Amino acid sequence: MKEQLSLAVKPRSAKGKGACRRMRVESLVPGIFYDSKGTNIPVMVSELPLTKLREKTGSSHVFDLVIETEDGPQTRPSLIWNVQRHPTKPRITHVDFYGVDLDKVIRVSVPVVVTGKAKGVVLGGKLEIFRDMIEVECLPLSVPDQVTIDVTQLDPNENISVADLVLPEGVKAVFDDDYAVVGVVYETEEEDKGAATS
Amino acid sequence: MLAPNKTKFRKMQKGRLRGPATRGASVSFGEVGIKAMEHGKLTSQQIEAARVAIMRHIKRGGKVWIRIFPDHPITEKPAEVRQGKGKGAPVGWYAAVKPGRVLYEIKGVDMDVAKTALTRAMHKLPIKTKIVVKEVA
Numbered sequence: 538m539k540e541q542l543s544l545a546v547k548p549r550s551a552k553g554k555g556a557c558r559r560m561r562v563e564s565l566v567p568g569i570f571y572d573s574k575g576t577n578i579p580v581m582v583s584e585l586p587l588t589k590l591r592e593k594t595g596s597s598h599v600f601d602l603v604i605e606t607e608d609g610p611q612t613r614p615s616l617i618w619n620v621q622r623h624p625t626k627p628r629i630t631h632v633d634f635y636g637v638d639l640d641k642v643i644r645v646s647v648p649v650v651v652t653g654k655a656k657g658v659v660l661g662g663k664l665e666i667f668r669d670m671i672e673v674e675c676l677p678l679s680v681p682d683q684v685t686i687d688v689t690q691l692d693p694n695e696n697i698s699v700a701d702l703v704l705p706e707g708v709k710a711v712f713d714d715d716y717a718v719v720g721v722v723y724e725t726e727e728e729d730k731g732a733a734t735s
Numbered sequence: 736m737l738a739p740n741k742t743k744f745r746k747m748q749k750g751r752l753r754g755p756a757t758r759g760a761s762v763s764f765g766e767v768g769i770k771a772m773e774h775g776k777l778t779s780q781q782i783e784a785a786r787v788a789i790m791r792h793i794k795r796g797g798k799v800w801i802r803i804f805p806d807h808p809i810t811e812k813p814a815e816v817r818q819g820k821g822k823g824a825p826v827g828w829y830a831a832v833k834p835g836r837v838l839y840e841i842k843g844v845d846m847d848v849a850k851t852a853l854t855r856a857m858h859k860l861p862i863k864t865k866i867v868v869k870e871v872a
Contacts, residue, residue, distance in 0.1 A: 595871075624760040624835025625772055648871045663796055665843060669871065724796075 543601035543612075544590050546570070546580040546634075557631075566629050570602060570615065572636030578604060580634070587629060591617055597645050597680045602634050614639055614677065637677040644711055645680055646670040649718060653689035657721030662693040668718045671699060675708040686719055696720035736779040737805050738828045746822050747808050752776075756835035762869040764800045765840030767849045775862035776829040777838075779805040785856035789839060792852035797844035802837050803830040832862065 549567065551560070557567040560581055570578040594600055594617060602615040618635035622628065637643055648670055658664050671684060684704065686697060696717035699710050752774040762768045782805060789799055805828035812823035832838065839856060841849040850866055857864045 622761070624755040624757070625770070663843070669869075 540593070541601065542590060542593060542598070543603055544582065544586060545603045545605060545610075546582040547605050549579050549581045552579060561628075561630065566632055568632035568634060570604065570613070570634040570636060572613075573638065573641070576636065580604060582632065584629060587632060591620065591629075595648070595682065597647050597682060599637060599639075599677045599680070602636070616643075616645070616677070639677055641676075642674055643677055643680075644672055644674050646672050647681055648683045650683045650685050651688055651719055652685055653687050655688040655691035655721050657691050657693035657695065657723060660693055660723075662721040662723040664688065664691075664719065665722050666719050667696075668699075668716065671702070671718060672711040673704065673708050674711050679705065679707045681705055681708060688719060688721075691719075691721050693721050693723035736783045737801070738779055739804075739806050742806075742808070745808065745825055746810055750831070752831055752833055754833065756833040759802055759837055760835040762837055762840055762867055763802075765798070765842035765869065767846065767853065767866060767868050768800075768802070768840035769838045769853050769857060769860075769864045770867045771832045771836045771838055772834055772863040772865055774831075774833050776807070777803065777805065777832055777860060777862070778809065779828045779830075781860055782830065785839065785859040788855040788859055789841065789852045792855055793841065793844045793848055797849070798842050800840040800842075802840060803832060805830040807831055837867065838864065 546568070549560070560567050564584045565581045566584050566587055568580050568582055570576070570580050590600065596617050599614050599616060602613045604611045604613065613636045615634045615636050617632065619633035620629055621631040623630050649666065649668060651664070651666060655662070655664055673680070681704070684702060686702065688697065691697065697719050698715045698717050699712050700715045702710055702718065704710060756771070782801065782803065786799065786801060807829050808825045809827040809829055810823040811826040838860070839853065841852065853866050
C-alpha cells in the first residue's frame with residue numbers, strides 16, 4: 538500500500554512574468570492545476586514542501602493536492618505532471634499538477650530499474666538499457682513507482698522487449714511496435730578495434 | 736575537428752551572450768553530463784580536446800554525445816598589421832555557450848568512470864562547468 542501524501546497550495550490571481558518572478562523571490566513556485574474535465578486553476582506552492590514531495594512521489598505517485606480556496610480547502614487527487622527547473626540553480630521554476638479521476642485509466646511514464654547480473658555480461662557482453670522509461674496504462678492508484686526487470690537469464694545478443702515485461706496486475710504497457718527495453722550486446726573483435734581507434 | 740560543411744557567409748559579427756540557456760539545458764541522451772555554469776566561446780580545438788580526454792578515459796564501450804557545435808567563425812588579422820582595411824581572415828570555429836547548456840553526455844559506462852572522464856574533460860574547457868546526472872522522473 539502506497540503512502541498517502543498531501544501538498545497544500547494556494548490559488549493565485551497574479552499572472553505573468555513579473556508576478557511569477559516576485560513569487561520566486563519569496564521561495565514560492567508558480568504552478569497550474571488542470572484535469573481532463575477542463576478545469577484550470579493557477580496556484581502557488583512553497584518550494585521546500587514541493588521539493589520534498591517530488592522526491593517521494595516522482596511523477597507516478599498520486600497524492601492529495603489541497604487547494605486552499607476562500608470557500609475552504611478542496612482536495613484533489615493529483616500527479617506532478619511536469620516540472621520546469623532553473624538552467625543553473627537547483628530550483629524549480631514552475632510546476633504542473635494533473636488532477637486524476639481515480640476510476641479512470643491514465644497513461645504515465647514509469648522508470649525502468651534493472652536487477653541482477655546477466656549471463657551474457659559474465660560471458661563478456663555489455664548490458665545496454667535502451668529505454669529509461671516505459672509508458673504504462675492503469676488506474677491512478679495502481680501506477681507502479683518503477684518497473685523492475687530481472688536480467689539474470691539474459692544471454693549475449695538477447696533482448697527483453699516491452700511485451701515480455703512482467704507488470705503488476707492492472708498495469709498494461711502501451712506500445713505500437715514491440716521495442717527492446719534492455720539487452721546484452723556482445724561486441725566482436727572487429728567492432729572492438731573500430732571503437733578503440735575513434 | 737568539428738566545423739560546418741558549408742556556410743552562407745564566411746564571417747560573422749560577435750554578438751553577445753546574455754542570459755541563461757533555454758534549450759539544451761538538461762541531460763537528454765546519456766546518464767551523466769557536463770553543464771556550463773558561465774557563458775563562453777568554446778573553440779573546436781577545445782571541444783575536441785575534451786572529447787579525446789573522455790574517450791581515452793572510458794577506453795571502449797559506452798556512448799558519448801557532444802551537445803554543442805562550433806558554428807560561429809573566428810577571424811584574425813595577421814601580426815603587425817595596422818587597424819582598418821576590413822575584417823580579418825577566418826581562422827577557426829567556436830560554439831557560443833550560455834550558462835546551463837549541457838556540453839557532453841555519457842551513457843553505458845560505470846558512473847565513477849564517467850564522472851572521472853568528465854572531470855578530465857572539464858579541465859580542457861575555458862569556462863566553469865559542473866557534472867550533472869540525469870533526473871529520473
